[in-house]
Amino acid sequence: MQSKEKNSSRDLAKGDIPTLILAVLAQGSCHGYAIAREVERRSGEVFRLREGSLYPALRALEADDAITGEWQKTGNAPPRRVYSITASGHKELAKRTRAWKQYAKAVNILIGGKPDAQSA
């Protein structure tokens, strides 16, 4: 079972990571480790995020003001840097979602599938 899951899982393309980070943060603030787990969980373990590629993406998003990071301490746990999406991050996510849908529609047409459920 585990090997089947492993075979179906795929490493994420570098350019897609910021979109997924924004999508996770749009649901609530979280730290780097939680973002990586959420991406895996929500994709049904299909996407595997190489943890090391998460932080460059987070820095790029911070530089674009799409997210902000702040060290927070909760309970007895050591402090963690918690990231939150900003208003411009929400706009960026909407833009990236639109672009992704267009791309997916084009790929679907190209490989012979239906563009999407609505146009069918």
Next chain:
Amino acid sequence: MHNQLEKYLSQIEKQLAALPVEQRQEELREIRSHLEMMIDVNIARGFDAEEAVTKAIKQFGSAQKVGKELRQSKAFSWLHYLRPFAAFLFALCVVIAWISISSGNQIPSFVPAHFQWLWQLMLIIIIFPLTGWMTEVIAPKMGFYSVAVLFFGILSLFISVYFYFSFWKFEQIFIAYFLFGFLHNALAGIASFLGVWARCNYVERNQQQPQITAE
């Protein structure tokens, strides 16, 4: 167990040598925190300590690659270093505009002479909090603007005192003039600080979202 982790972190640190010390330390602190969580989860899944570290490091990626990517992502953020400069220029323009507006001859004709102080107070109450807010938007968490206004105020006072003793010492200038100037500048500083504070609070309130916790 942690020798391997320390070695891995020091390899990343070497890759980040070009970054300022504080930034480098913060990156390492965050990566360490992430790796420690991965190690804890691996141990909870039944791996022994050494295996747990090896597995976590493998999943994180090669130190060279992580370091290189982080370094490259930082290279794009050089514009961030211009933000304080932009905020300073903006604040300077406002202060210069404020001086030219509030210097006696610029007071609008509809303001009666004995209400000039009210006009000045209104400028402080409106302009400085707004400018504080705006500079905080341009360069978040810099918090220097109100300090800059106070500094500018104190500097202008010293310049006035210098000019008084150098050139105008025979003229009748009351000590109250300097006290008023000092109070005026202090009020401007406090008002701009209130603007910065309000903006910080606003941002903080809008960021309070539910927090996702992993495992």
